Amino acid sequence: MAVKKIEKHKKNTRIFHWLHLITFIVMLWTGISLFYPWTNVLGLTFGSLRNAAFIHKYLGWFYVVLPIIYVSWNFKLFSNFFKTISTFTPEDKKWLSILGGYLHPIIKADEIPPQGKYNAGQKLLGWIIIVFSILLGITGLVMFYYASFPGFWVRMAIIVHVFCGTFLGAAVIVHFYLAAVNPTSNKELGTMLGSGMIEEDYVKHHNALWYEDLKK
Amino acid sequence: MERVAYMYDSSKCMGCRGCQSICKEWNDQKTDPTTFTGVYTNPPSLNPDTRMIIKFYDTFTPDPNFNFLKYQCFHCGDPACVKACPSGALFQAENGIVAFDVDKCIACGYCHSACPFGIPQIGKVINKCDMCYSRVMEGSESDKTSTPACVKSCPAGALTFGKRNDLVEQGKKKVEVLKNKGYTEANLYGENILGGLGVLAILKYSPEKYGLPKEPVVPTDIGLWKGILHPLGLVMLGGAAGFVVLHRALNLGKKGGDQ
Numbered sequence: 036m037a038v039k040k041i042e043k044h045k046k047n048t049r050i051f052h053w054l055h056l057i058t059f060i061v062m063l064w065t066g067i068s069l070f071y072p073w074t075n076v077l078g079l080t081f082g083s084l085r086n087a088a089f090i091h092k093y094l095g096w097f098y099v100v101l102p103i104i105y106v107s108w109n110f111k112l113f114s115n116f117f118k119t120i121s122t123f124t125p126e127d128k129k130w131l132s133i134l135g136g137y138l139h140p141i142i143k144a145d146e147i148p149p150q151g152k153y154n155a156g157q158k159l160l161g162w163i164i165i166v167f168s169i170l171l172g173i174t175g176l177v178m179f180y181y182a183s184f185p186g187f188w189v190r191m192a193i194i195v196h197v198f199c200g201t202f203l204g205a206a207v208i209v210h211f212y213l214a215a216v217n218p219t220s221n222k223e224l225g226t227m228l229g230s231g232m233i234e235e236d237y238v239k240h241h242n243a244l245w246y247e248d249l250k251k
Numbered sequence: 252m253e254r255v256a257y258m259y260d261s262s263k264c265m266g267c268r269g270c271q272s273i274c275k276e277w278n279d280q281k282t283d284p285t286t287f288t289g290v291y292t293n294p295p296s297l298n299p300d301t302r303m304i305i306k307f308y309d310t311f312t313p314d315p316n317f318n319f320l321k322y323q324c325f326h327c328g329d330p331a332c333v334k335a336c337p338s339g340a341l342f343q344a345e346n347g348i349v350a351f352d353v354d355k356c357i358a359c360g361y362c363h364s365a366c367p368f369g370i371p372q373i374g375k376v377i378n379k380c381d382m383c384y385s386r387v388m389e390g391s392e393s394d395k396t397s398t399p400a401c402v403k404s405c406p407a408g409a410l411t412f413g414k415r416n417d418l419v420e421q422g423k424k425k426v427e428v429l430k431n432k433g434y435t436e437a438n439l440y441g442e443n444i445l446g447g448l449g450v451l452a453i454l455k456y457s458p459e460k461y462g463l464p465k466e467p468v469v470p471t472d473i474g475l476w477k478g479i480l481h482p483l484g485l486v487m488l489g490g491a492a493g494f495v496v497l498h499r500a501l502n503l504g505k506k507g508g509d510q
Binding site: 067084085089138193198200202212 | 355359481492
């Protein structure tokens with residue numbers, strides 16, 4: 036019997052997601068190699084630390100421009116996404132208080148409140164990525180044009196940049212783990228690869244509210 | 252090793268810019284056409300091809316009168332640029348000279364933003380005065396190839412190179428002489444600030460008039476960056492990686508779907 040499938044992510048979204056993720060990984064890798072003197076050696080993956088710095092500086096522009104292109108090209112998709120992550124329902128609060136049952140049995144989770152297309156954790160991650168990427172872009176711009184800004188501003192920008200970069204790196208590690216490795220949720224990876232489809236049963240379980248919406 | 256330094260006596264300087272020319276020549280720096288901005292200072296500021304300039308001031312006294320300042324890296328005893336440099340290109344030698352290794356420079360510009368004077372200039376790589384590090388380290392005493400090029404070139408005797416402690420004594424004496432001559436604001440710039448500057452300047456007027464900060468300090472936020480954000484970043488990245496490994500190892504989360 037063929038399994039009924041539902042499309043979760045559109046093609047443009049899938050392409051954007053991977054382009055941006057690869058860019059982010061390169062930025063994180065070069066960024067770490069620049070930030071910690073004892074990891075300077077990581078820069079050798081690009082020939083030299085100077086090349087790593089060059090890539091970090093100029094690929095940063097792509098990291099900022101890519102989402103702008105995606106959002107203006109797919110404004111409808113983005114505004115829907117934005118609406119979804121902007122509404123935190125009481126179920127979401129309950130979900131967050133038990134961390135979605137992902138830490139069971141350390142944090143007891145007997146019943147997990149039904150979730151929409153994105154669960155509360157994913158909504159939170161959406162916000163983290165948007166806010167921190169904007170901060171990274173702004174502070175990166177100040178650091179790029181350091182000669183045009185007072186030294187104090189640039190040094191503050193470095194501090195904010197470093198905090199956002201490492202925090203976002205940590206968030207992406209957890210995101211990747213939950214979406215691609217963790218056995219109860221690793222089916223999500225399939226929605227970003229190939230056709231963007233996911234089994235109906237999985238949606239019924241994981242995104243009950245979204246399933247209700249789709250049936251209407 | 253004892254700290255070396257050179258001292259600039261603005262009361263002896265005649266503004267010939269011999270030091271500026273020899274600096275370009277010894278360090279093989281490109282010269283570009285510049286613009287006239289209304290004062291004789293030329294080029295108007297340091298740039299990636301210019302390590303030092305003589306600044307001209309003609310407004311200190313009611314009568315027309317020139318004053319000069321030799322402006323370049325001051326070789327702080329407590330150099331903020333070295334602290335900020337992420338690639339180890341900048342270093343402070345044992346004799347106090349703040350020099351750099353261009354091969355290691357990644358042109359990030361952190362040194363420029365960290366410097367209380369904003370002195371390091373970055374083109375493709377950093378450029379700033381290194382007190383003729385190669386001459387001081389390798390040159391010979393007999394033919395004066397061990398003194399910085401600018402000091403050797405000065406025809407007015409306004410520049411002296413030597414042990415820092417001796418120069419401070421000399422400088423203080425000279426300031427007294429100037430004060431007795433009626434220059435009440437005369438001072439020795441750089442005796443104690445920023446860990447003691449490696450380039451001392453005898454000034455006839457207060458430092459602010461020359462555009463120099465009177466009490467510059469090493470920015471404390473550089474310490475915050477290295478002391479707090481370094482470990483914090485590691486904790487966040489390492490914590491996340493450790494967390495997911497632990498999560499898998501302990502097989503946490505509800506089995507059979509998390510509903």
